[in-house]
Amino acid sequence: MSILLHEDPSPAQSQGHQFLAAGLISCLASASIGTVLGFSAILLPQLESEKVVLANSSEASWIASLSNIGQLLGALLTGWVANQFGRKRAIMLLCLPLAFGWTIVGLSRGSVHWICIGRVCQGIGIMSSVTQVYLIEIADVNNRSLFGASGALSVSAGITFVYILGAICHWTCVCGVCGGLVILVFLSMLGLPETPNWLALQGQKEKAKEVLEWLHGKGNSNIQSELEALQPNASESLLDEEQPSIGSRNEPNKLWREFKKPEGHRPFLLLICIFFLQQSTGSFAVIFYAVTIFQDIGVASNPYLAAILTGCIRLLGTLLGTLLAKRYSGKWLMFTSALVMALGMFLLGLNILGIEKMTTPEANFLTINTLHENHLNVTFDAETPTQGLFDDSSQNGSILSEERIKWLTKLLLVLPIVEIVLYMLAFGVGVGTVPWLLLGELCPGSIKGLTSGLTVFVAYGTIFVVVKLFPSMISVLGQPYTYWVFGMICLVTALFTVGFVPDTKGRTFQQIEAQFRDPISEAFESTQGSEQMASNRNVSSM
Known part of the structure; x- marks a missing residue:
């Protein structure tokens, strides 16, 4: 079957094998995803310095967003391959x-x-x-939330890793390191098994x-019950006929019959809405343009450092979300996260609007020299009168001392970083974590490969639109209104979560499916089931 399965470990040793498998998948495969997502943030500034592309140009936006076009194709391919071949x-x-x-970009010579x-x-x-489905399907009920959030x-770790590499290495070196990581993913998969859910669906x-x-x-006493719990999914997908071979002509019809069931299409449509809202909150615009955003705000001294800080905070937020998912409901983590994200975006818009207002001549507040000394990227028209704004001999005199002006401008530089950090921290805790957990939980195993692929297709399509339009939104709406739009979407996400996202914590796949099959009757039964499971865990831990 696989290299590792030829061993005959003791029960004590094999207790940790689900963590070994999850660790390899998370640390390598999922991190490689993050390197692609964060790469444009360090690539574009270096290409601009090399005069290959211009800042905020159409070429730059295409370089940032084209990976999402590939993701659309990959999502459809992944769903079919995962269902058919595992x-x-x-x-x-x-x-x-x-x-x-990675090889093509690294050898492109600009x-x-x-x-x-x-x-x-x-x-x-x-x-x-597919990595998310793999993580969910190898976990037992007690560790499913932890594995899904990992x-x-x-x-997030991959995004931060590529930010750090970009700050110290040329982008071609970054391509080499990230390409090597992909080779490690392939080699590690040789020693890991197929998921038991997929094997059960194939009648194995x-x-x-x-x-x-x-x-x-x-020696786990729950093995037999776990195996039996997988059988209904397999038997339903076969519809009491002999299992067809992979690639059978009847396979599309069987998938369609499964999808038409309430427990098939209802969670799928819900996931589409969840991921559309998640990607519309603007998080990937911040990730893809991190360095450029901080340059535009005015953090011109070391925007890479600010971007690395943002990546580390996102990583910290996701770590908190992973730990909290083990103890608390994902639904309420996502709700709280969306509210805090909205607060961060609204404050960021107000902050930038304040900078713009205070640096106009009418404000009689700041001098151009002070702004340039503190790296605020503000421009005035050639005819703008600047003499006498802070001249003590002027009629009104100076409103603020020079020291206080410098202190205020430094504060204005720090606040946007704080607000983006707040936004990214909150994103990692809930909105960035919980939907991926739900992706592996909600849909039945018989169509999970297909529905997860289609869901990710919609997600990456949304990312493409947001990332491609972000520079245009900044140009047309201005920075404050762009971030306020993202803030409003965060509020909508919070409300949608309260109204429609189910609480799956501590529930088996069969209980989740039953909830979508008959939501009203399952509400009471699932509550009793969750209480009983919690009681059993408490008894077993005594």
């Missing part, structure tokens, strides 16, 4: 275009056309949906049992 093979297959993309082709290949190789944590009960024993411990 989650493990899908991850290994996606390593090929991802490694190819050619915009080759960089764009490489970015598309990188996007095709991004394996977000994927988002490692994506003995292999599914073997994998469960390897993941959760050979």
Whole structure:
């Protein structure tokens, strides 16, 4: 089956194998996703300094957003491959275009056309949906939230990692390091098993049992019950007929019948809405243009340092979200997260609006020299009168001392960083973590590969639109109103979460499916079931 499964570990050793598998997938595969997402933030400033592209140009926006076009194609491919050939093979297959993309960009010698082709290949190789499904399906009920959230944590780590590399290395060196990471992903997958859920769907009960024993411990008394819990999904997908071979003509019809069931299409439509709102909050605009955003705000002394700080804060937020998901409801983590994100965006817009107002001649408040000394990127018309604004001999005299003006301008530089940090921290705690956990939980196993691929297709399509339009929004609406738009979307996300997102904590896949099949009757039963499971865990820990 796989290299690691040929071992015969003791029960004590095998208890940790689900953590070993999750660690490899999270630390390598999910981190490789983050490197692609964060790459444009360090690539574009270096290309601008090399006079390859102009800041805020159409070429720059295409380089930043084209990976999302590849992700659209990759999402559709991933869903089909994961359903037909398994989650493990899908991850290994996606390593090929991802490694190819890093190679093309690294050898492009600054050619915009080759960089764009490489970015598309990188996007095709991004394996977000299938890695998340793999993490969820190898975990037991008690660790499912932790494993599901760990994927988002490692994506944040990958983003921060590429920010740091970009601050100290040329972008071609970054391509080499990230391409090497993809090779490690491929090699690590050779030693990991297929998920028991997919094996059960293929009627391979003995292999599914073997994998469960390897993941959760050979002496684990819950193995048989876990195996039996997987069988209804498999039997439903076969519709009491003999299982067809992979690629059978009847397969599309069977998938369609599964999708038409309430527990098939309802969670899928819900996931579409969740991911559309998640990606519309603007988080990836901040990630893709991190260095440029801080340059525009005025942090011109070391925008890379500010971007690294943002990545570290996002990583910290995702770490908190991962730990909190183990203890608290994902639904309320997502709600609180969206509210705090809205606060951060509204404050950022107000802050930038204040800077713009205070640096106009009518404000009689700041001098151009003071702004330039403190690295505020503010321009005036050639005819703007600047003499006498702070001249003690003027009629009104100076409003503020020079020292206080310098202190105020430094404060105005710090506040945007604080507000973006608040926004990214909150994103990692809930909005950036919980949807990926739900992606592996909500849809039935028989169509999970397909629905997760389609959901990620919509997600990356939304990212493409947001990232591509972000520079235009800044130009047309201005920075304050652009960030206020994102703030309003964060508020909508919070309200939608309260009204429609289910609480899946401590519930089995069968209970989640039953909730969508009959939401009213399941509400009472699931509450009782969750209380009973909590009681059982307390008893077992005594």
